[in-house]
Amino acid sequence: MPAPTSTPAIVLDHVSFAWPDGSPALADVSGSFGSGRTGLVGRNGSGKSTLLRLIAGELTPGSGHIATTAEVASLPQQLTLAVDRPVAELLGIAET
Numbered sequence: 001m002p003a004p005t006s007t008p009a010i011v012l013d014h015v016s017f018a019w020p021d022g023s024p025a026l027a028d029v030s031g032s033f034g035s036g037r038t039g040l041v042g043r044n045g046s047g048k049s050t051l052l053r054l055i056a057g058e059l060t061p062g063s064g065h066i067a068t069t070a071e072v073a074s075l076p077q078q079l080t081l082a083v084d085r086p087v088a089e090l091l092g093i094a095e096t
Contacts, residue, residue, distance in 0.1 A: 008032035010055055010072065015064035017047075017054060025050045028064070035070070049077060 010033040017026045026047045040048045053059045055066055056074040073092070088094045 006034065007069070009035040009069050011067045012055075013065045013067070015051075015054060015061045015066060017050060017059060017061050026054075030064075 012029050012031050015026060015029045016024070018024045029051065040052065042048050050059065052074045054061055055068070056072050058074065082090070086094065088096075
């Protein structure tokens with residue numbers, strides 16, 4: 001694991017996101033994360049998973065901007081594993 005640096009690896013600038021039915025999930029979120037592991041803590045339904053999916057590029061913000069300086073990926077909360085597949089394949093790194 002690379003050593004954390006003082007330069008942000010992820011920068012959120014006034015990020016907002018609403019679901020297709022119009023219900024807001026996140027509103028005007030700004031902040032940054034350094035390199036290395038980061039914990040995200042909050043109440044159920046507060047938008048943690050949605051924020052991570054936005055950072056990973058799985059969702060597109062309705063407004064604002066997300067900048068990353070490295071590859072970002074997320075591991076879903078609910079993961080159904082095929083026990084007959086190699087772990088590297090399940091993690092999406094088999095070709096690496």
